Amino acid sequence: MVTSPDVPADIDPLVHRMRPFGTTIFAEMSALAVRTGAVNLGQGFPDTDGPTAMLTAAAEAIRAGQNQYPPGPGIPALREAVAGHQRRFWGLDYDPATEILITAGATEAIAAAILALCEPGDEVVCFEPYYDSYAATIALAGAVRRPVTLRPDGDGRYAVDPAALRAAFTPKTRLVLLNSPHNPTGKVFTLTELSAIAALCREHDVWAVTDEVYEHLVFTDADAPHIPLATLPGMRERTLRISSAGKTFSCTGWKIGWASGPAPLVAATTRVKQFLTYVNGAPLQPAVAVALNLPDSYYTGLRERMQTQRDQLVAGLHRAGFRVLVPEGTYFATADISALGGTDGVEFCRSLPQRCGVVAVPTQVFYDDPDAGRLLVRFAFCKQPEVLTEATRRLAALRQR
Numbered sequence: 457m458v459t460s461p462d463v464p465a466d467i468d469p470l471v472h473r474m475r476p477f478g479t480t481i482f483a484e485m486s487a488l489a490v491r492t493g494a495v496n497l498g499q500g501f502p503d504t505d506g507p508t509a510m511l512t513a514a515a516e517a518i519r520a521g522q523n524q525y526p527p528g529p530g531i532p533a534l535r536e537a538v539a540g541h542q543r544r545f546w547g548l549d550y551d552p553a554t555e556i557l558i559t560a561g562a563t564e565a566i567a568a569a570i571l572a573l574c575e576p577g578d579e580v581v582c583f584e585p586y587y588d589s590y591a592a593t594i595a596l597a598g599a600v601r602r603p604v605t606l607r608p609d610g611d612g613r614y615a616v617d618p619a620a621l622r623a624a625f626t627p628k629t630r631l632v633l634l635n636s637p638h639n640p641t642g643k644v645f646t647l648t649e650l651s652a653i654a655a656l657c658r659e660h661d662v663w664a665v666t667d668e669v670y671e672h673l674v675f676t677d678a679d680a681p682h683i684p685l686a687t688l689p690g691m692r693e694r695t696l697r698i699s700s701a702g703k704t705f706s707c708t709g710w711k712i713g714w715a716s717g718p719a720p721l722v723a724a725t726t727r728v729k730q731f732l733t734y735v736n737g738a739p740l741q742p743a744v745a746v747a748l749n750l751p752d753s754y755y756t757g758l759r760e761r762m763q764t765q766r767d768q769l770v771a772g773l774h775r776a777g778f779r780v781l782v783p784e785g786t787y788f789a790t791a792d793i794s795a796l797g798g799t800d801g802v803e804f805c806r807s808l809p810q811r812c813g814v815v816a817v818p819t820q821v822f823y824d825d826p827d828a829g830r831l832l833v834r835f836a837f838c839k840q841p842e843v844l845t846e847a848t849r850r851l852a853a854l855r856q857r
């Protein structure tokens with residue numbers, strides 16, 4: 457997220473706490489892709505539409521006149537579908553009347569939760585590399601981020617260092633912001649790691665806010681299945697669980713998300729949310745309810761397709777000479793550029809379109825400690841097989857002989 461500021465500091469009207477946050481790397485790299493005609497594996501949006509039943513339901517809702525403000529917490533049918541979905545897949549029970557809030561995507565749910573829960577100076581434990589909105593949202597709240605660095609272990613998997621995790625908790629810690637399955641690494645936190653996080657939350661009596669937008673994208677060869685933190689002992693009562701339709705139903709432009717948790721946490725988040733957007737997506741809400749109620753086969757099919765695409769991309773990256781950290785979930789694979797002579801991911805990604813006509817994203821911009829991610833770049837595989845075939849054909853030109 458941190459690139460060059462757009463306006464000279466002396467005439468910049470922007471508040472100081474937002475000045476470190478320039479144009480997002482996604483905007484820069486997507487513009488580069490358009491300018492150069494490169495295949496864009498930078499930004500993580502699918503290039504196919506979601507389930508037909510969902511699309512039809514949205515069109516029908518518009519025609520049927522569901523075009524005015526929906527209820528503040530979201531339409532009852534969607535809150536019930538969100539509750540039913542969490543019961544079906546994770547055995548978690550939430551009361552649709554008081555424990556579920558519909559939001560403008562997961563992004564708004566995260567922002568509303570952090571703004572609702574953090575006083576200025578409070579600390580938020582998160583994991584770097586982190587999703588780009590986290591740092592900006594924590595800064596907007598006047599809170600302070602305490603990143604724990606995920607580092608590749610000997611098996612090529614990103615892991616949490618238990619000592620670093622423990623050291624990140626202080627008397628000022630207000631909450632833990634956890635994203636699993638994790639963007640940009642594709643890591644799925646293991647039960648051991650989640651148990652350590654949960655134990656620290658209980659010991660320090662802090663909240664957990666979980667970003668689980670990739671909950672259905674954990675591959676069959678992962679070390680661990682997806683485990684919602686809220687399912688661990690003592691965690692349901694202190695966890696706000698966030699997800700959204702964008703990734704699960706290939707509709708990232710719809711921005712329908714939700715937060716689930718104990719009533720006081722949901723009420724606090726609602727208090728802020730009502731002044732951010734108030735409500736959103738009236739005709740899309742019933743359509744997402746239809747999607748959430750699709751049979752298990754939809755979810756299995758999504759995962760199988762994405763796993764095939766992952767395998768296709770990873771094989772292509774290997775052929776091009778990258779060392780790949782094979783992801784266990786999400787839309788993304790990260791690759792180490794050092795075997796290709798790269799020494800800086802930002803430079804590497806800026807020159808990649810000229811070198812071979814592909815766009816990727818340097819993950820170092822998602823770290824407070826840029827050295828930890830200097831050699832890593834992220835490729836998205838939520839793209840049609842033909843697109844991945846073309847991208848990997850182009851990447852093969854990088855191979856050093």
Ligand SMILES: *Cc1c(COP(=O)(O)O)cnc(C)c1O
Nearest residue numbers: 561562563587639667700702713
């Ligand atoms: C895409 C993404 C989001 C944003 O979800 P929206 O529903 O589009 O707001 C949040 N967190 C992570 C980790 C993501 O990858």
